Amino acid sequence: MTNPSHAEPGWPPAVIAGAWRTGVLGVRSLIRRGVRAYCFDHERTYPGFKSSYARALVCPNPDLDPEAWLSFLIELAGRLGEKKPVLIASADQYVSAIAQHEAALSDHYVLPPRVALQGLLATKETQYALAAEHGMPMPSTRFVTSEAEVAQFAASASYPCLLKPIHFREWQAFSADHPLHYQKVAIADTRDELVAHWRLAAEANPRVIVQEIIQGPDTAKRVYVSCYDRRGERIGAAIFRELRCDPLGFGPATVSEPINDPEADETCDRFLRSIGYSGVCEIEMKWDSRDGRIKLIEANPRLTGGGDAAPYAGLDTCWLHYLDLIGVPVSPVTTSNREFRHVVLRSEVAAIAAYRRAGLLPWKDLLRSYKPPLAFFDLDSQDWRYSVETIYRMARSVVGVGVRSLSGARRKSHKP
Numbered sequence: 001m002t003n004p005s006h007a008e009p010g011w012p013p014a015v016i017a018g019a020w021r022t023g024v025l026g027v028r029s030l031i032r033r034g035v036r037a038y039c040f041d042h043e044r045t046y047p048g049f050k051s052s053y054a055r056a057l058v059c060p061n062p063d064l065d066p067e068a069w070l071s072f073l074i075e076l077a078g079r080l081g082e083k084k085p086v087l088i089a090s091a092d093q094y095v096s097a098i099a100q101h102e103a104a105l106s107d108h109y110v111l112p113p114r115v116a117l118q119g120l121l122a123t124k125e126t127q128y129a130l131a132a133e134h135g136m137p138m139p140s141t142r143f144v145t146s147e148a149e150v151a152q153f154a155a156s157a158s159y160p161c162l163l164k165p166i167h168f169r170e171w172q173a174f175s176a177d178h179p180l181h182y183q184k185v186a187i188a189d190t191r192d193e194l195v196a197h198w199r200l201a202a203e204a205n206p207r208v209i210v211q212e213i214i215q216g217p218d219t220a221k222r223v224y225v226s227c228y229d230r231r232g233e234r235i236g237a238a239i240f241r242e243l244r245c246d247p248l249g250f251g252p253a254t255v256s257e258p259i260n261d262p263e264a265d266e267t268c269d270r271f272l273r274s275i276g277y278s279g280v281c282e283i284e285m286k287w288d289s290r291d292g293r294i295k296l297i298e299a300n301p302r303l304t305g306g307g308d309a310a311p312y313a314g315l316d317t318c319w320l321h322y323l324d325l326i327g328v329p330v331s332p333v334t335t336s337n338r339e340f341r342h343v344v345l346r347s348e349v350a351a352i353a354a355y356r357r358a359g360l361l362p363w364k365d366l367l368r369s370y371k372p373p374l375a376f377f378d379l380d381s382q383d384w385r386y387s388v389e390t391i392y393r394m395a396r397s398v399v400g401v402g403v404r405s406l407s408g409a410r411r412k413s414h415k416p
Helices: 022-031 066-079 092-100 115-121 126-132 147-156 168-172 191-201 264-274 315-327 343-357 361-371 386-414
Strands: 014-017 036-042 055-058 086-089 140-145 161-165 187-188 206-213 220-227 234-245 253-258 279-287 294-302 340-345 373-375
Touching: 014 022, 014 066, 014 092, 014 361, 022 036, 022 315, 036 066, 055 373, 066 092, 086 092, 086 315, 092 115, 092 168, 115 126, 126 206, 126 294, 140 147, 147 191, 147 206, 161 168, 161 191, 161 343, 187 191, 191 206, 220 253, 220 264, 220 315, 234 264, 234 315, 234 343, 253 343, 264 294, 343 386
Parallel strands: 014 036, 014 086, 036 055, 340 373
Antiparallel strands: 140 206, 161 187, 161 206, 220 234, 220 279, 234 253, 253 340, 279 294
């Protein structure tokens, strides 16, 4: 059986929860297939409001006004027609909100059958608990709420270690001059540094995650992109190796490439089958150079930036997920192309500068990573507004990196 390549007349519309880059990915995937698709977000500056693909709508913040957010979604479903729209999340905030309001939303939208499980994976605390329960290998991890608990973990930990929030958006709320503002993690090389980071994080929430860092280069990271149907059967998966990321060591990939890694594939598939997962999911793993084992970094139960690379390998997870949710039988898809590199241009300039400063990116390796064929997340001839802004931001980044480098060189030349 061949899966449909295009929507048929009368198929239901789709609504992507979130207008960040991951939301643009979902809308773009479905509109190209002929699906009437929209996205929404409470943050008006996000890319979906500038993309030529996305019909972006402003919604209330579900964290601050959950009832208004629910009313917005119910009203939106009524405006879209008689058939229930398909609701697909592209951000953890909306995964959690959809899970919280599943009962009310199910009367108006087609939802994945295991929304509550996705909600558990969207929060680091319950995600790591599930991983531990189902045998997913992880680095030494602990949830702490006090300085004494941090000190206890720190006393026996192998450094470097990291500290991160339960929800990333907790640190987004810090003022721009706060050391943890918009940081994904805080890195500590000593016990005292770890305690100092906790004191800063506790200004938002004293309950955080402390964890030993998985040792090894960024090229040891693996990104497992997948889709599981309503029965929990895998209908598509691909694995990518990260070549660079922003920020260095801990951010999303700026350049990645498909790779064959049977052990990573089996580890991720076994975990998702064990918990009975259904829907789109990305799992980030890394091979630990200390013991040679692959270990969990995090799972993302939603559309992701890494998922944009999958269609170039022949795996359109958002389309497969849509087909499954509307009841169209889906045959499992295998990747058909591994000879390309996927590039996120907006982040790549900063990544190159960071890797060069760290002595991790010789010019020959940089040039090799841009050997065609290439696929670009944020450069699309059909999405001219977003593409023009990408080029503008890249130019600004290049100028900024050049100015900082020149300033640094001048400071060094003036040292006695």
